[in-house]
Amino acid sequence: MEKEDLVSLQRNVLKLRVEGKYEETIEACFQLLEAGLAANDPKSILTAHINNAASFYCIGAIEEAFHSIDAYIEYCADHGDEADRLDGYNVLFLLHEFNKDYEKAKETLERAIELGEKLKHYNIVSNAYSNYSMILAIESDFENALMMAEKGLAMAKLHEPRTPILEFRVTLNIANALIGMEQLETAEQLVKKMVNDPLLDSFIREKTQVHDLYGRYLMKKKMYPEALQAYDTAKELAESYKDKNLLKGILEKRCTLCELMGDVQRGYKAQQAYINLLSDLRQHEVTMAAVKLGVKHRISTIERRANTDFLTGLYNRSYMEMTTDKWLAEAALTGESIVCIAFDLDNLKSLNDAYGHIFGDKVIKKIGQECARLIRSGDLMGRFGGDEFAIILRNLSLEEARHKAENLLEAIRSIKIEKDGIYISLTASVGAADNANGTIQTFSGLFHQADVALYQAKEAGKNRICIMN
Template identity: 55%
Template sequence: MTTVDLKTLQQEVSLLRAEGKYKETIEACYNLLNWATELNDYKAMLTAHINSAASFYCIGAIEEAFQSIESYDEICIKYGDEADALHLYNVLFLLYDYNKDYEKAKETLSKSIELGMKLEKFNIVSNGYSNLSHVCLAEGNYLDALAMASKGLEMAKLHEPQSRILELRVTLNIAQAYIGLGNQGTSKQLIDEIVHDPILDSFIREKSQAFILQGNWLSKQKLYKEAFESYSYAKELVESYNDVYLLKVIQEERSNICEKMQDIQLGYKVQKEYISLLNEINERELALTALKLDVTHNLSLIEKKANTDYLTGLYNRNHLETVTNDWLRQAYENDESIVCIVFDIDNFKSINDKYGHLFGDEVIKEVARTCSSKIDDNEMIGRYGGDEFVIVLKNTTLDKGKNRAEKLEKMIRNLQIDRDGSMISITSSIGVTSNSNGSILTFNELFHEADVGLYRAKKKGKNQIYVTS
């Protein structure tokens, strides 16, 4: 894949997410991340992680979203810029708000506001204060909610070009804070200004929130008939963009108002609508659970395919390198020994030349099946390429590694592979080495030492083991 192909894949990820195709986005992000890692393109890695996190959030897979954000943060610290940090804070806030972890949500928003001020991105600063106000409202802290929303309005007015909807979003929080503080006059004045603002015709979500807020105000004044009408209009608006969870809130309010008006017939009708909505929510949540399971399953298949050798089903070179590097790092910290065994099939080219490449593939698969059947939990086997295999052993000694290699050599020597009724025997040459008490820290170094041992075993006549230390 080229850099141009990588840019195309990044655009595909962004488009899929914008279209709400979250399952496809997550899978595309996984592919993007693999290619970005291959090309050391850190911006593309950030794109993959942030879109993956946002998509996981949208399907309710919060734990997976946090994992993506942690990976994003690690790369962002080393290679990201301030704009990348802002993306991080935006998604982190959503996750903390979802979990009702309001303290961390406020910490994240404070960082976003500070950075937004530095970059003079007043729309981001305004949204940050608006979200802080939202958190304070959720906590019932109306004074702080009012203070944060007022600062958000100041920042919205500094944004260029001027954005009326940006100002209205913050004003909604100001009005709600005044209702909480019992200031009905000021809150009514603000609500009247908002609901009559023509710009809301282009922003249906904000328009529905304005009429919900109006219904809230009217209900507190015991103007139940007017409140019911306001909530009913909000319901029509929300139905147009099908936010079932906001509809649930509206239907609960409409039901409460029917009870206060003692209108049994209307209350019965609203309750029927409410029950129908609950069934829809239940079906949607079941579908969401199924989607999460499907995404997890598909990612497992993609990951397995990415880490698996197509011919043998063993781990491939990339996975061997990734896991061994982790093992070597842990071994260095814990003063443990890692042993590497590298082996190949003697005279494999002659086998291919004499019997054909298809039989050669069968020989490789049979060796893989035989050797992998004896792998323990603290061991990993993979195909490095061609007829060359690697076994890495955790927390073991070089002597034990040599004993393991001797058993391996015997297993391969005892193999009888059928070729049109004739049984073909094979032998192997094996190199063994260790991480030399922590002095070797990468798979490439470890493999090289064992591969040198394999070369020397070949030079000494094949069908034997050579240990390097």
């Protein structure tokens, strides 16, 4: 895939996520991940993982969100830069906050603040301070919540170009901390100014939050009818963009207010609205369960594709190397024999030159299918590109592996492929080696020995087996 095609897929993922189309974002992320893996493009792979994590979080699929952020962090360690790590902290915070693991949430924010300040990404630093303030307010540490929010506002003012909504979001946390500290006069000035800010016409979520906060301020002042009116406005706004989690908190407060006011009729209606929402949320959970099943299926599919060769369906070198390294490390302790058989088709270039590469691919696919039938379910067989294959056998001696190699060679000789009315016979050269009583502990070392034996088979005339002792 061309570089511009990958960039187009990345843009599509970001566009869908900004629009709040999370399930479509997940599907687009899978497409981007497949393309990124095929092209070995780190930016595409990281973009897919982090947007998957954020989208899973937004639909409530927390287990899958953790899966994606783990994949992001692991891949980022080898292929990402500091800006990529900073993005990872932002998503990881959301997951810790959702699980109410506030200590881990704060640790993650501290790392984000440190790295963000180093990179001068002041918008991200501002958001981190704002989130830190929110966590401290939940813990009723309002003085420190105010301090963090004020630091966030200072960072927001350093961000270029100036972004008013960034400053507004931090100011919400300042006002929230002031209300918690009972500094109601100062909080009133802030909240009333924010409620009437024309900026909110373009930001409905923040408009909902400020009316919710205004209701909280009025409840502190025991101005219950006015507080109920503020919560009614917040309710309508939350319903307009279907933020059910924020709406749940608003409806709970309306019910409490109606009880404090002794308004039975209005309280009954508020209670009914709350019950209806809970029913909707339960139905939403059922829907999400179905989404999660689909997501898990897609994850297993993409992992399987990432580990397999596109032409033959056999394992690719990356998976073979990773798994064999693990087996060899265990064998070094247990004394188990691990054997590698390497083989490739004799004279593939001549076939490609005579009949074309499409025919050559058909031959390679057929060899992979026939040989895969002869190995045990617990062993590995992979294609390394071109016509070279490798098989990793556990708990077999070299002599036993020789018999297996003879069966493989005979299976290849028995293949007859028709082309233009002519049946073409095939032969292969085979090399085998073992882990030398546990002294060979890496796939690359084991495969090298088998590959040397394969080269000897070629030099000796092809269509034969050589064993590396």
